[in-house]
Amino acid sequence: MLRYPDIDPVIVAIGPLAVRWYGLMYVLGFAAAYLLVRRQARQFAWQQMLDQLDNLNLTLIFGVILGGRLGYVLFYNLPYYLEYPLEVFATWQGGMSFHGGVLGVLVSGLIYCRCTKLNFWQGADLYAVTAPIGLGLGRIGNFMNGELYGRTTEVAWGMIFPSGGELPRHPSQLYEALLEGLVLFLILWPLRTKPWQKPRNRNWPHGSLLAFFLIFYGLFRYLIEFFREPDPQLGLLLLGMSMGQLLCTAMLCTGLLLYWFLRQQQTTVLR
DSSP states (O other): OEEOOOOOSEEEEETTEEEEHHHHHHHHHHHHHHHHHHHHHHHTTOHHHHHHHHHHHHHHHHHHHHHHHHHHHHHHOHHHHHHSGGGGGOGGGOOOOHHHHHHHHHHHHHHHHHHHTOOHHHHHHHHHTTHHHHHHHHHHHHHHHTOSOBOBOOSTTOEEOTTSOSSOBOOHHHHHIIIIIIIHHHHHGGGTTGGGOSSOOTTOOTTHHHHHHHHHHHHHHHHHTTTBOOOTTTOSOGGGOOHHHHHHHHHHHHHHHHHHHHHHHHHHHHO
16 A cells, blocks of 8 residues: 655745646646647648647647536536536636547647648647647646545555545556556557558558547546546446546547548548
8 A cells, every 4th residue: 555645736836826737747748749740740741730830739729728628517517517607717626628628629620720721630640649648747747636546446556645535546647647648659659650651551541540549548548447536426327437438438439430431531532
């Protein structure tokens, strides 16, 4: 059994302003995505993406924040926010949904690409292979905040969290950082050149990497949810699944359908 390390979630505070580890993880994740997308755009000589990258990144940041917040409101605590609608804007109190953030990024990215004539599927691939870095850092931020911990356990590495009672729990944030972050990155990053190979590869249409991201993230997160404490206001839902597992099931199926659709579209074009 381990005790949660004494981690101050605030790095430095000046008056009412505070820099927190969790916020820093977000900044590092966005910065890593920006730099790696730029690197790929240069590698593939995609000048239009390079010209639009700054504005696209700002659009996606707005999309992930808005989508993440609205996703939490709709998926995890709608009755509360219907009763207290102004609390929707109290983001400093916490409450962000990854799945809502994904929807926000996809919608904002699609709108931006339509308006600027960028190829959405090509751009989605560039970002999909970089996303695990931000996800892994975000889960480390959750661990530093002592939040989103796991279910009670008797394993040797079970940890007592300050707000989790006296029983040891799975450090599920670290499981997520490993699978959703490091392992997912190691799966996707080596595949980044596949859709760009010439002559056109029937097995790797543009958008494939986005589909693989949805599939593998959905699978990894679904499995980790067995170790993660369900949200207290929801508990376990349909067929004993958590809300995270229900959303990951939809995510995994969406990834499979997307890959099938892209392959069908490519086959039609190549005929």
